[in-house]
Amino acid sequence: MAEIELGRFSVNDYRGLPDAPPFSVVEGELPVIVSAPHAVSQLREGRVKPSDDFTGAMALVVAELSGASAIVASRYDACDPNWDSFEACAYKQTLAGLVRQCGAVAVLDLHGVPAAASDAIEIGSADGFAVRAMPGVDEFACRFLREQLHEHLERHGKTVSLNARHAARGPNTVTHAIARQCGVAALQFEISSPFRVPIDAKGHVPPGEEIPFTSDQLPVELVARRNPDPACVEDVVRALADLAQTLGC
Numbered sequence: 001m002a003e004i005e006l007g008r009f010s011v012n013d014y015r016g017l018p019d020a021p022p023f024s025v026v027e028g029e030l031p032v033i034v035s036a037p038h039a040v041s042q043l044r045e046g047r048v049k050p051s052d053d054f055t056g057a058m059a060l061v062v063a064e065l066s067g068a069s070a071i072v073a074s075r076y077d078a079c080d081p082n083w084d085s086f087e088a089c090a091y092k093q094t095l096a097g098l099v100r101q102c103g104a105v106a107v108l109d110l111h112g113v114p115a116a117a118s119d120a121i122e123i124g125s126a127d128g129f130a131v132r133a134m135p136g137v138d139e140f141a142c143r144f145l146r147e148q149l150h151e152h153l154e155r156h157g158k159t160v161s162l163n164a165r166h167a168a169r170g171p172n173t174v175t176h177a178i179a180r181q182c183g184v185a186a187l188q189f190e191i192s193s194p195f196r197v198p199i200d201a202k203g204h205v206p207p208g209e210e211i212p213f214t215s216d217q218l219p220v221e222l223v224a225r226r227n228p229d230p231a232c233v234e235d236v237v238r239a240l241a242d243l244a245q246t247l248g249c
């Protein structure tokens, strides 16, 4: 996972390889799609925002382990798939086409939040709107991750929450838009850095996740980044792959 991140996504100041397409699609057999729209930096309202680092690598590995398809942002292209309207967003339009093409029943949209976030993983279903095609699957996913990651959550003193601060309530989020446009279940996962970043990038810390780290967040981030927990991240990847298989089978 680290090699994929360092070779494809965090290169070029988190903008991806200059000759990469803006986003990449990998097709699998399982009718589930894993998405990482913030795998590289984005542009929102005229401001460049830091990437949710390791979400691109995580999506590709989850897809490989589960047999799901994946779509990942691969190069900065001055847009933000989790903010721009569906009509103006090639990423979401391509994802919608992929949903129809492979008969997907669910989309898992991966994002990152700082180590200082109150929860290890925040699941968002727009308060149930995005899972109308599969009612209750958001609560199931929350219980599933809590069980699968029980030991890590206890050690870090954090939990998995549902529809708390990051709930994908905005109509232009990937989760809300794809559920609305395609009539499938979509879930957003905001994963904090200790549960997402498996390596110490030799003291290098990205400038933030979606927004730059605040002075309160930065010290916590530095400690987390210098003390990675690769076994925890591996289990997060495995749990997401198991969740994808459970939803797709």
Ligand SMILES: [Zn+2]
Residues within 6 Å of the ligand: 038, 052, 082, 110, 111, 112, 210
């Ligand atoms: Zn994000």
